[in-house]
Amino acid sequence: MKDIFRFLYELIIGRPQPPMETPLYRNDIFPDVGGITLLLITMGMVILYYYLLNHFMRTAVFSHWYHWLAILLINAAIAFGYAVYYCRINEATPDSYIYWFAAANALYSAIFFLLFSMAVKWKSNNAAHTPF
Amino acid sequence: MAKLFVFGIGGTGARVLRSFAMLMAAGVDVNCDKVVPILIDPDTQNADLNRTVEALKSYRRLHTAAGDKSGFFKKDISKLADIEESGEGKIKDTFTFDFGGINQSFKEFIHFNEMDPDTQSLMQLLYTQDNLQSPLTIGFKGSPNVGSVVLNKLLDSPEIRYFADNFRKGDRIFIISSIFGGTGAAGFPLLLKNLKNPDSGLQNAGDISSAIIGAITVQPYFGLQSDNESAIDSNTFVTKTRDALAYYKNNLQGLDTLYYIADNPDTPYENRPGGASQKNNAHLVELLSALAIIDFMEYPEADFAGPTLYHEYGLKEDAREITFDHLYEETKQRIGKQLVQFKYFAKYYKDFIHQDKGKNYYKALGLDNAFANDNFHKELRQFLENKQWGFYAWLHELSRNSRRFMPFDLNTSNLNLLVKDKAVSHSWLKKGITHDGFVVRLNKEEKSLSAEADQRRKFLQMFYKVTDDYFNEKVPAL
Numbered sequence: 001m002k003d004i005f006r007f008l009y010e011l012i013i014g015r016p017q018p019p020m021e022t023p024l025y026r027n028d029i030f031p032d033v034g035g036i037t038l039l040l041i042t043m044g045m046v047i048l049y050y051y052l053l054n055h056f057m058r059t060a061v062f063s064h065w066y067h068w069l070a071i072l073l074i075n076a077a078i079a080f081g082y083a084v085y086y087c088r089i090n091e092a093t094p095d096s097y098i099y100w101f102a103a104a105n106a107l108y109s110a111i112f113f114l115l116f117s118m119a120v121k122w123k124s125n126n127a128a129h130t131p132f
Numbered sequence: 133m134a135k136l137f138v139f140g141i142g143g144t145g146a147r148v149l150r151s152f153a154m155l156m157a158a159g160v161d162v163n164c165d166k167v168v169p170i171l172i173d174p175d176t177q178n179a180d181l182n183r184t185v186e187a188l189k190s191y192r193r194l195h196t197a198a199g200d201k202s203g204f205f206k207k208d209i210s211k212l213a214d215i216e217e218s219g220e221g222k223i224k225d226t227f228t229f230d231f232g233g234i235n236q237s238f239k240e241f242i243h244f245n246e247m248d249p250d251t252q253s254l255m256q257l258l259y260t261q262d263n264l265q266s267p268l269t270i271g272f273k274g275s276p277n278v279g280s281v282v283l284n285k286l287l288d289s290p291e292i293r294y295f296a297d298n299f300r301k302g303d304r305i306f307i308i309s310s311i312f313g314g315t316g317a318a319g320f321p322l323l324l325k326n327l328k329n330p331d332s333g334l335q336n337a338g339d340i341s342s343a344i345i346g347a348i349t350v351q352p353y354f355g356l357q358s359d360n361e362s363a364i365d366s367n368t369f370v371t372k373t374r375d376a377l378a379y380y381k382n383n384l385q386g387l388d389t390l391y392y393i394a395d396n397p398d399t400p401y402e403n404r405p406g407g408a409s410q411k412n413n414a415h416l417v418e419l420l421s422a423l424a425i426i427d428f429m430e431y432p433e434a435d436f437a438g439p440t441l442y443h444e445y446g447l448k449e450d451a452r453e454i455t456f457d458h459l460y461e462e463t464k465q466r467i468g469k470q471l472v473q474f475k476y477f478a479k480y481y482k483d484f485i486h487q488d489k490g491k492n493y494y495k496a497l498g499l500d501n502a503f504a505n506d507n508f509h510k511e512l513r514q515f516l517e518n519k520q521w522g523f524y525a526w527l528h529e530l531s532r533n534s535r536r537f538m539p540f541d542l543n544t545s546n547l548n549l550l551v552k553d554k555a556v557s558h559s560w561l562k563k564g565i566t567h568d569g570f571v572v573r574l575n576k577e578e579k580s581l582s583a584e585a586d587q588r589r590k591f592l593q594m595f596y597k598v599t600d601d602y603f604n605e606k607v608p609a610l
Contacts, residue, residue: 058569058572059568059572060491060492060568060571060572060575061568063490063491063492063571063575064490065490124492125492125572125575125576125579126491126492126571126572126575127492128492128496128575128579129492129495129496130490130492132495
């Protein structure tokens with residue numbers, strides 16, 4: 001799992017900066033932030049959208065594509081914020097790399113949101129065809 | 133089960149069949165495999181006749197797409213030409229009886245000028261000058277003595293032969309006519325006499341003459357404005373009815389059951405003797421007359437073993453404005469639920485469905501594309517919204533006539549208030565029947581009907597199920 005997250009992030013933003021913090025990012029920040037935001041929180045938001053808002057609440061008012069997009073953007077914002085927050089509490093050097101990492105995390109959270117949506121939407125009563 | 137042949141004679145016959153088509157569209161059940169309406173009216177331009185024909189044609193196209201398990205439009209209503217099992221020759225592919233365009237006066241029809249003087253004198257005794265000069269293209273203008281001669285042509289027609297060729301043991305016949313006009317009053321006893329004649333020379337004459345035959349004879353229920361130019365005077369309706377009843381008493385042989393219905397005329401209609409201008413608003417009496425067809429099919433064969441059964445219709449309460457509360461339980465049981473369901477469906481289809489773009493069921497059924505390109509939806513919209521003969525037009529006409537039948541609030545946009553005097557209970561926490569609630573239920577039904585491959589049938593089944601659930605769960609008992 002560590003290698004997967006390392007591959008994903010470094011594919012976009014390159015090796016951690018400054019170089020001396022490479023172990024911190026690779027061993028702690030990448031897997032923790034990726035695991036929590038990309039897997040747990042994103043999956044939680046997808047379930048919130050498809051099964052809480054569009055299944056158990058017995059209303060169809062949130063089933064439009066733009067509602068789905070709004071949740072995706074909120075999820076991306078959380079991913080961005082959590083990445084910055086996690087770098088800071090781990091006392092990573094405060095330079096621009098942190099923000100590039102947060103932006104990459106937000107982008108991946110959107111991609112994961114889309115993938116999870118495709119996987120779970122079918123059983124949703126009111127949003128089985130959202131976003132398409 | 134067998135076929136039911138329904139002969140609708142004259143303007144009243146046509147109007148009753150229009151109401152019957154609306155009841156069938158709503159999913160009211162009639163106990164037979166197939167209904168075959170045959171409209172008999174020489175006045176081919178009659179607007180009432182043409183409105184009924186359009187409604188029946190539209191119904192037929194929708195039934196073909198919907199099948200017999202869609203809830204709405206489920207009963208097979210066929211044209212005579214569609215039922216070919218045997219028989220020779222072709223008949224016109226229409227619901228109407230083809231008189232071949234009787235483009236002549238009654239005088240020409242009976243070859244008056246070729247008669248000897250004594251016969252001419254007799255004819256002048258039996259028929260007024262107006263009768264003799266009257267063009268047959270607009271019917272018999274309330275003159276059954278004219279109709280009884282012209283309609284004798286019926287038995288020799290290809291339609292009647294075709295009907296006889298395809299009549300099978302167990303099939304039933306129902307005849308709708310008015311007793312106070314021309315075409316119906318003349319056509320009913322004539323048709324019955326010929327059907328009951330085992331030596332008529334028709335194919336299967338034995339089976340036809342022994343078939344169970346029911347009829348409704350509609351007594352006066354509307355008046356006409358006085359018009360010196362018109363051949364029809366509604367002041368004679370009661371006299372004509374009395375005379376015809378006296379004739380029926382002794383001459384209706386072999387009828388298994390006869391239904392009577394009438395009403396006190398209130399606001400008179402415009403006096404239009406026939407043609408395209410004869411377009412009377414739908415009336416409660418016609419709707420209740422259509423119920424006679426359904427009632428007739430409920431009786432098992434054994435019940436007709438004795439003498440003729442007679443039925444009359446009565447309202448639970450005499451009122452000028454009729455809602456479901458004024459109907460007896462039996463009537464409500466028979467049509468109440470189906471009409472409410474169909475009204476909800478029609479309302480949603482007309483006013484709400486286009487707001488559902490992006491909703492699950494809407495996308496799953498590809499409704500954007502279907503509304504633009506699928507003839508089924510074009511036809512459905514016609515059936516519901518056509519201003520001349522559609523379901524909404526029919527409801528509006530019923531609600532404007534006198535007596536008024538207005539079981540629905542036709543102006544409200546609140547789905548909780550659709551059924552008059554039966555408001556669905558709702559509050560801040562309990563929403564009753566809402567647009568959003570409809571969408572949620574339609575989404576659910578769309579998923580649960582995943583086995584139905586035909587999108588049109590699925591569409592109707594979804595709405596039938598949702599309106600059925602709403603009726604059972606939310607609408608107060610009728």
